[in-house]
Every structure is written in C-alpha cells, then in structure tokens.
Amino acid sequence: MLAVAHALGLLLATFALTYALPIGCSLLMGDGLWPQFLLAAALAAAGGGVLVAATWRGRRELKARDGFLLMTLGWLVLPAAAALPLLLSIPRLSFTRAFFEAMSGLTTTGSTVLTGLDGLPPSLNFWRASLHWFGGLSIIVMALAVLPLLGVCGMQLYKGQAPGAVKDERLAPRITETAKQLWFVYALLTVAGVVALKVCGMSTFDAICHAFAAVGLGGFSTHDQSVAWFNSPAIELTLVALMVVASLNFARHLMALRRLSLESYQQDPEVRAILVVLALSVVGIAVLLTVHGVYGDFMQSLRHAAFNVVSQATTSGLTSQDYQSWPVFAPYWMLFLSCIVCSTGSTGGGIKMFRALLLARQAGRELKLLIHPAAMAPVRIGGRPVPDGVGQSVLAFIFLYFMTVVVFTFAMLLTGLDFDDSFSVVVASINNTAHGFGPAGAPHNLHALSALQIWICTLAMLLGRLEIFSVIVLFRPAYWRK
Numbered sequence: 051m052l053a054v055a056h057a058l059g060l061l062l063a064t065f066a067l068t069y070a071l072p073i074g075c076s077l078l079m080g081d082g083l084w085p086q087f088l089l090a091a092a093l094a095a096a097g098g099g100v101l102v103a104a105t106w107r108g109r110r111e112l113k114a115r116d117g118f119l120l121m122t123l124g125w126l127v128l129p130a131a132a133a134l135p136l137l138l139s140i141p142r143l144s145f146t147r148a149f150f151e152a153m154s155g156l157t158t159t160g161s162t163v164l165t166g167l168d169g170l171p172p173s174l175n176f177w178r179a180s181l182h183w184f185g186g187l188s189i190i191v192m193a194l195a196v197l198p199l200l201g202v203c204g205m206q207l208y209k210g211q212a213p214g215a216v217k218d219e220r221l222a223p224r225i226t227e228t229a230k231q232l233w234f235v236y237a238l239l240t241v242a243g244v245v246a247l248k249v250c251g252m253s254t255f256d257a258i259c260h261a262f263a264a265v266g267l268g269g270f271s272t273h274d275q276s277v278a279w280f281n282s283p284a285i286e287l288t289l290v291a292l293m294v295v296a297s298l299n300f301a302r303h304l305m306a307l308r309r310l311s312l313e314s315y316q317q318d319p320e321v322r323a324i325l326v327v328l329a330l331s332v333v334g335i336a337v338l339l340t341v342h343g344v345y346g347d348f349m350q351s352l353r354h355a356a357f358n359v360v361s362q363a364t365t366s367g368l369t370s371q372d373y374q375s376w377p378v379f380a381p382y383w384m385l386f387l388s389c390i391v392c393s394t395g396s397t398g399g400g401i402k403m404f405r406a407l408l409l410a411r412q413a414g415r416e417l418k419l420l421i422h423p424a425a426m427a428p429v430r431i432g433g434r435p436v437p438d439g440v441g442q443s444v445l446a447f448i449f450l451y452f453m454t455v456v457v458f459t460f461a462m463l464l465t466g467l468d469f470d471d472s473f474s475v476v477v478a479s480i481n482n483t484a485h486g487f488g489p490a491g492a493p494h495n496l497h498a499l500s501a502l503q504i505w506i507c508t509l510a511m512l513l514g515r516l517e518i519f520s521v522i523v524l525f526r527p528a529y530w531r532k
Contacts (some may be wrong), residue, residue: 052108053464063098066091076173091136146501155181157515160269160367160484163497175272179259186266186397191229243292250284264292267397267486269367274370285531286357297364299395317434320393320403363387367484386480399482479510
C-alpha cells in the first residue's frame with residue numbers, strides 16, 4: 051500500500067503541472083481566473099508532495115498487482131484535483147457536479163452538468179477541453195503500454211491479438227519510450243486538427259478546444275449548441291475525419307508514420323470493420339431521414355447523419371443536430387454503435403471492435419462445430435488464430451459489461467428515472483460517450499439529474515474507462531492476501 055500511495059503522490063504532483071495551460075489561457079484571455087488555477091495547482095502539488103514524503107520509506111518497485119489499485123485510485127484522485135478550479139470559480143457548484151464534470155473530462159465521456167457554456171470564462175472551457183486531451187493521451191498509453199503488462203482482460207489483447215502491434219511490431223523496448231512515441235503521434239494529430247479547424251473558420255480558441263475534444267473523443271464544447279453553433283459543413287467534415295482517425299489504434303498511426311505507408315492499416319481487421327460499419331450506418335440513417343422527411347433532401351440528410359453517427363459511434367459525443375427528434379431507430383442504433391465501433395488502443399470507449407469481431411467469429415465456429423463436431427476450427431482474426439485464453443477473457447468481459455449495464459440501469463430506475471433515460475444514460479456512461487438521451491435540455495446535458503443519479507453515472511464512467519475488471523478485482527478478498 052505504501053508503494054502505491056507513493057506512486058499516487060508522484061502522479062498527483064505531476065498532474066499539478068497541467069494547470070499551467072489554463073493559467074496561461076486565463077492570462078492571455080484576461081478572464082481573471084488565473085489565481086484560482088494557481089491555487090488549485092498549489093493544492094494538488096502540496097497534496098502530492100505530502101503523500102510522497104509520508105510514504106518515502108515504503109517506496110519500492112511496483113508489482114503487476116499494484117497496478118490495479120494505482121490505476122483505480124489515480125482515476126479517482128485526479129478528477130478530484132481537476133474539479134478544484136470548477137469549485138473555486140463557479141458559484142454554488144456542488145462537489146458532486148464538479149467531480150462529475152472532471153471525471154467526464156478525463157474519461158473523455160463528454161457529458162456535462164454545466165449550462166451557459168457560451169458565457170463560461172474562456173479558461174474554464176479551455177480546462178474542460180484540456181481534460182479530454184490529457185485523458186485521451188493517458189488512455190492510449192494505458193491501453194498500449196501499461197495494462198498489457200497487468201494481463202487485464204481485454205486490454206491484454208495486444209499479447210494475443212492476431213495483428214497486435216505489441217506482439218508482432220514491438221513499439222519500443224521500454225514503456226517510457228513507447229509513451230513518448232505515442233505522445234508525439236497524438237500531439238501531431240492534434241496540431242493538424244487545430245490548423246484544419248482554423249482554416250475552416252473557427253477562432254483559434256475554439257479550434258484548440260474542439261481539436262482537443264475530437265482527438266480525445268470527448269464531447270465537451272465551448273457552446274451549449276455544441277458544433278451546431280458553427281453551422282459549417284467544412285468544420286463538421288474536418289471533425290469527422292479527426293474522430294475517425296482517433297477511433298483507430300494509435301499503434302497503427304505510429305507504424306504508418308514510421309514507414310510512411312498505409313500497410314499497417316490494411317493489415318488490421320479492426321480498421322476494415324470500423325470503416326465498413328460507419329459507412330453503412332451513415333448511408334442507412336441518411337436514407338431513413340430522407341424517407342421520413344426530416345430534412346429537405348438526401349444530401350442534407352447525409353451531412354447531418356455523417357457527423358452525428360460518426361460522433362456517437364466513436365464515443366465522441368459532439369453534436370450538430372438534436373437527433374433525439376429523429377426516427378427512434380436512429381438514436382438507438384447510434385447508441386449501439388458506441389458499444390462496438392472504437393478500436394483497441396484508441397481514445398474511444400465501449401466494448402471495442404476486436405471483441406465484437408472475436409464474438410462473431412466464435413459464434414461462427416460454434417455453428418460449424420454443430421454441423422461438423424470433429425472439425426478443427428480455430429478462431430481466426432486477421433488470418434491468425436486467437437489463443438483460447440484471450441477468447442475466454444473476452445467472453446468474461448462481455449458478461450460483466452452487460453451485467454454492469456443491467457445493475458446500473460435498475461439502480462437508476464430506483465431513483466425514479468424512466469427506463470429509456472435510465473438505460474441510455476447508463477450505456478452512454480459506461481461507453482464513455484455523451485449520448486443525446488436524458489432529461490430535457492441541451493444534447494447530452496445531464497444537469498437535471500439528481501446527486502444520486504450523477505454519482506451512479508460517475509461510477510459507470512470509471513468502470514467503463516478502466517475496463518471493469520481493473521476495478522472489480524479490488525473487491526476480491528484474494529487480491530488483498532499476500
């Protein structure tokens with residue numbers, strides 16, 4: 051425990067450095083909030099420093115099992131620290147809502163409980179967007195460099211995944227080097243997004259905030275109307291491109307950049323499946339909107355379907371239309387897509403496409419064995435067999451995923467929320483996406499939820515981001531035995 055607490059103190063103290071960005075923004079924009087951010091940074095640094103000093107004698111090299119506790123505590127402590135500027139700057143904002151907002155930012159969920167975003171001080175909007183960016187980067191590093199070493203169900207796919215980057219194309223001999231290389235790709239994509247959005251007509255401030263949100267696949271915007279505020283096909287197309295790229299495995303981006311070749315994408319079955327599912331869904335929903343006369347013509351339907359379907363499917367949550375008013379099939383299909391579309395090793399949430407592909411191949415295998423019981427039928431993805439251990443762990447993950455959805459949905463029903471809202475907000479939270487269901491108000495704005503309902507959604511976001519197993523394992527008595 052002391053070693054974990056020591057590492058947690060170092061993590062908190064390091065996180066204090068991130069406040070430099072909103073402090074700079076506040077000074078540049080002149081909104082007068084830099085003292086609040088400076089105080090929050092000082093409190094985070096002091097808290098981390100005290101924890102490091104108190105546990106100095108207990109420091110040691112962390113073991114694999116320590117990683118579960120460190121990750122869970124880290125994803126609880128950092129949102130609490132990130133909530134400080136909100137508490138210090140927004141009058142009458144409760145800790146529950148501030149913590150939810152920070153957790154939503156760092157987990158790249160994008161649901162918000164704040165209103166009046168257009169009038170919010172620029173540095174606060176910038177801080178919210180920055181949480182998406184830092185959260186998205188930490189998710190990539192966690193997925194590709196940390197969790198595979200812990201053997202976490204699903205996240206260790208890169209040990210057994212057929213085209214897995216870590217298995218066949220070792221990114222770097224050390225985790226730190228891997229993290230640096232992934233950071234470079236992530237930053238490069240972000241800079242490209244900022245430039246592209248500015249060329250399309252966004253202000254520099256909005257371009258940075260929305261690039262952070264799109265690359266991190268989060269739904270925070272600087273406007274209550276989200277992307278609809280800009281009413282620009284060029285901006286929407288640029289954001290669609292950013293969200294699609296961010297939903298793919300960042301190890302593939304790194305390999306493509308190294309080799310200056312698209313071969314790594316062509317070899318990845320997740321990429322093909324994601325692009326096909328997105329294309330068919332966009333066209334299908336555009337046809338549905340046209341048939342129902344929601345928009346004047348097919349091209350207009352295609353424009354709005356493309357942005358909102360891609361945004362929801364990739365678990366971003368940015369919106370350009372109130373798709374709750376679309377034919378009921380559309381928003382539910384988009385909610386389903388948020389479960390499966392994102393790739394492993396991306397900034398997105400949900401079950402992930404690899405698991406969906408594995409389940410489909412496993413089902414096909416069982417059907418074949420019904421007809422030919424003696425047949426040798428290994429499950430293959432990308433032309434290579436998937437080890438039985440990976441298949442079993444994925445099945446276990448899927449079971450826990452759906453049981454978590456069921457339990458949390460019933461918990462929301464107990465609070466008095468109706469079934470549609472309870473189910474949709476739980477699925478959206480565990481998939482780390484800001485879906486357009488929920489109480490009346492702006493899309494994906496959950497300000498009307500009660501404190502208890504907000505805490506349920508907060509816990510769902512945490513479980514979804516840490517792949518459920520990483521949290522649940524801490525409640526096993528065997529974990530605490532030496």
